[in-house]
Amino acid sequence: MKTIVCIKYVPDTSEAEVKVNPDGITVDSSRFSFDINDADNYAVEESVLIKEAKGGEITVVSIGPKKSDVMIRMAMAKGCDKAVRIEDDRIAGHDPLMVAKVLAGAAKGEEFDLVLTGCMASDDGHMSTGVALAEELGVNHASMVKKIEVLDGGKIKVSRELEGGLMEVVELELPAVITIQTGINEPRYAPIRGIREAQKKELKVVKLDDLGVDPASVGPDASQIILEALYIPEVESSAEFIAGDPNEKAEKLASILVKGGLI
Amino acid sequence: MDFELNESQVMIQHMVRDFAQKELAPIAADLDREERFPREIIDKMAKLDLFALPFSEEYGGTGDGYLAYVLAVEEISRACASTGITYAAHCSIGTGPIYLFGTEEQKKKWVVPCAKGEMLAAFGLTEPDAGSDAGGTKTTAVSDGKQWVINGSKCFITNATYAGVVIITAVTEPGQGTRGISSFIVPRDISGFSVSAPYKKLGLRASDTAEIILEDVRIPQDCLLGKRGDGFKQFMKVLDCGRISIGALSVGIAQACLDAALAYAKERKQFGQPISKFQAIQFKLADMAMAIELARLAVYQAAWLKDQGLPFTRESAIAKLFASETAVKSALEAIQIFGGYGYTNEYPVERYLRDAKLMEIGEGTSEIQRLVIARQLGC
Numbered sequence: 001m002k003t004i005v006c007i008k009y010v011p012d013t014s015e016a017e018v019k020v021n022p023d024g025i026t027v028d029s030s031r032f033s034f035d036i037n038d039a040d041n042y043a044v045e046e047s048v049l050i051k052e053a054k055g056g057e058i059t060v061v062s063i064g065p066k067k068s069d070v071m072i073r074m075a076m077a078k079g080c081d082k083a084v085r086i087e088d089d090r091i092a093g094h095d096p097l098m099v100a101k102v103l104a105g106a107a108k109g110e111e112f113d114l115v116l117t118g119c120m121a122s123d124d125g126h127m128s129t130g131v132a133l134a135e136e137l138g139v140n141h142a143s144m145v146k147k148i149e150v151l152d153g154g155k156i157k158v159s160r161e162l163e164g165g166l167m168e169v170v171e172l173e174l175p176a177v178i179t180i181q182t183g184i185n186e187p188r189y190a191p192i193r194g195i196r197e198a199q200k201k202e203l204k205v206v207k208l209d210d211l212g213v214d215p216a217s218v219g220p221d222a223s224q225i226i227l228e229a230l231y232i233p234e235v236e237s238s239a240e241f242i243a244g245d246p247n248e249k250a251e252k253l254a255s256i257l258v259k260g261g262l263i
Numbered sequence: 264m265d266f267e268l269n270e271s272q273v274m275i276q277h278m279v280r281d282f283a284q285k286e287l288a289p290i291a292a293d294l295d296r297e298e299r300f301p302r303e304i305i306d307k308m309a310k311l312d313l314f315a316l317p318f319s320e321e322y323g324g325t326g327d328g329y330l331a332y333v334l335a336v337e338e339i340s341r342a343c344a345s346t347g348i349t350y351a352a353h354c355s356i357g358t359g360p361i362y363l364f365g366t367e368e369q370k371k372k373w374v375v376p377c378a379k380g381e382m383l384a385a386f387g388l389t390e391p392d393a394g395s396d397a398g399g400t401k402t403t404a405v406s407d408g409k410q411w412v413i414n415g416s417k418c419f420i421t422n423a424t425y426a427g428v429v430i431i432t433a434v435t436e437p438g439q440g441t442r443g444i445s446s447f448i449v450p451r452d453i454s455g456f457s458v459s460a461p462y463k464k465l466g467l468r469a470s471d472t473a474e475i476i477l478e479d480v481r482i483p484q485d486c487l488l489g490k491r492g493d494g495f496k497q498f499m500k501v502l503d504c505g506r507i508s509i510g511a512l513s514v515g516i517a518q519a520c521l522d523a524a525l526a527y528a529k530e531r532k533q534f535g536q537p538i539s540k541f542q543a544i545q546f547k548l549a550d551m552a553m554a555i556e557l558a559r560l561a562v563y564q565a566a567w568l569k570d571q572g573l574p575f576t577r578e579s580a581i582a583k584l585f586a587s588e589t590a591v592k593s594a595l596e597a598i599q600i601f602g603g604y605g606y607t608n609e610y611p612v613e614r615y616l617r618d619a620k621l622m623e624i625g626e627g628t629s630e631i632q633r634l635v636i637a638r639q640l641g642c
Contacts, residue, residue: 035277069270070270070273070274070277073270073271073274074274074277074278077274077278189278189281189282189311190274190278190311191310191311191312192275192278192311192312192313192315192316192325192327193312193315193325195271195274195275195278196271196325196326196327198271198274199270199271
């Protein structure tokens with residue numbers, strides 16, 4: 001099984017305050033620490049589990065700056081074999097269709113049966129890059145996948161997580177793109193020996209031209225999405241005092257919690 | 264001058280931080296309360312090759328060096344200082360002496376399993392009457408031509424209960440003072456070797472500290488470590504290394520104090536605003552951040568010097584002294600910022616203070632560190 005796993009370098013917004021830059025469309029990321037997108041971390045683990053069970057080779061693909069090499073090497077420390085990092089400031093990174101075109105450009109240079117990626121990026125939350133990538137590659141896809149079973153005859157069976165706890169089971173012919181839901185597995189920590197080995201594995205840094213992707217086709221002019229503004233909404237809060245005897249109070253409180261979907 | 268960690272050091276730091284915060288931090292308070300040695304965490308750390316970090320590949324290590332190891336000690340201790348000292352005592356002063364002074368055979372036999380984390384190691388130096396005055400060692404080792412026979416007792420020994428091997432210092436040439444002390448590699452499962460019940464301690468309660476009693480312990484001649492009479496010289500070197508890891512442990516605790524105090528100061532509201540908006544609290548946090556940064560630089564520098572093969576006695580004493588005092592001060596200030604809540608065990612800062620205090624005592628008290636530094640100055 002030859003697998004490509006696409007991962008994204010995202011800021012951890014839990015530690016530092018999010019501030020919009022004066023341009024109104026970018027965020028001041030100087031105080032953030034960056035790491036692998038959560039769902040992508042599960043995709044990496046799933047790719048390694050499949051390799052451990054069925055053999056094969058895993059290629060990491062990521063668009064990002066030099067400092068994201070640490071994240072890419074960490075994926076290789078866990079068992080991925082090689083990596084391609086695309087660094088090019090001509091990509092309209094806010095548009096998942098443009099991103100998908102670039103990732104497809106990288107994937108076309110590799111042999112693959114399976115492409116795994118997280119179902120959602122924690123920073124922009126489009127949930128569409130993986131699906132758009134399948135379209136660009138002209139292959140099958142399944143999204144929000146919570147279980148993968150590799151079948152004989154170039155097929156896989158996957159379980160998709162739907163609303164209300166429903167699971168949908170579908171069979172796909174390979175090659176296919178699968179977007180991975182968090183919780184599908186338990187991502188491992190990279191052992192120190194893996195970290196050492198990762199230093200010796202191939203990490204190719206490429207530009208759009210190296211992938212044969214026309215910069216004009218993935219740049220801001222090609223994108224149909226114009227990022228107009230980013231802002232932090234005013235915080236609104238209100239308090240409601242519940243009156244009545246203890247039984248009434250409890251009943252009212254319970255109904256408010258149920259209506260709010262809090263329990 | 265280069266202050267940047269290399270790529271694999273950054274990865275090691277990230278991985279250990281991730282591991283420690285997810286696996287260890289959530290249980291640290293319970294471990295402390297129950298005085299439970301977390302065997303399962305030690306096993307997980309072994310699987311991640313953490314015990315292999317400071318040792319070379321030919322002896323089962325990963326060859327990443329002391330700086331990488333120090334990064335790991337710091338992150339583990341930031342989550343749980345008890346586990347930090349178990350780890351540091353095993354690597355620096357337990358396995359360290361064999362790695363530094365052992366023969367090829369001794370290293371293959373003992374360093375390899377210790378680096379793989381298959382066995383824990385301990386360092387038996389301190390005695391009831393030989394603390395800061397380690398030259399006052401009373402434990403004796405007498406050769407009968409075929410074997411060494413050891414008698415005596417050792418106190419405050421980290422990992423004593425769980426260690427598979429203990430380095431024991433003993434007098435081989437009575438009357439010769441510090442030049443009459445030698446060190447021995449003593450396997451744990453040997454007749455005459457016993458360990459007391461663990462001490463009840465103020466802090467580091469999830470680490471194991473006990474007394475070792477040696478009664479006619481007979482070990483083969485080849486268990487002598489290095490040359491006869493070299494024991495004192497050896498453990499001075501071992502403690503130089505150990506102090507760097509106590510420094511790292513201290514930085515980890517101090518950082519945990521700042522993490523907790525900063526988060527609390529941003530949440531806690533008084534007079535209509537978070538207390539982090541008050542200068543009185545800001546100055547405390549700023550002073551903590553400043554001291555931690557300086558302590559960290561001192562610790563990393565000492566580790567770097569060791570990795571470069573340069574002298575580091577002065578730097579390791581400075582790092583240990585400054586970092587341990589920073590840890591205690593940071594814990595006290597963190598409690599002050601938490602106010603009444605900080606004085607309860609509902610919050611972790613009281614544990615940080617209890618844990619930090621040992622940093623000013625173990626592997627050379629603050630007073631001894633000042634003596635070491637003064638001697639290095641030529642006094």
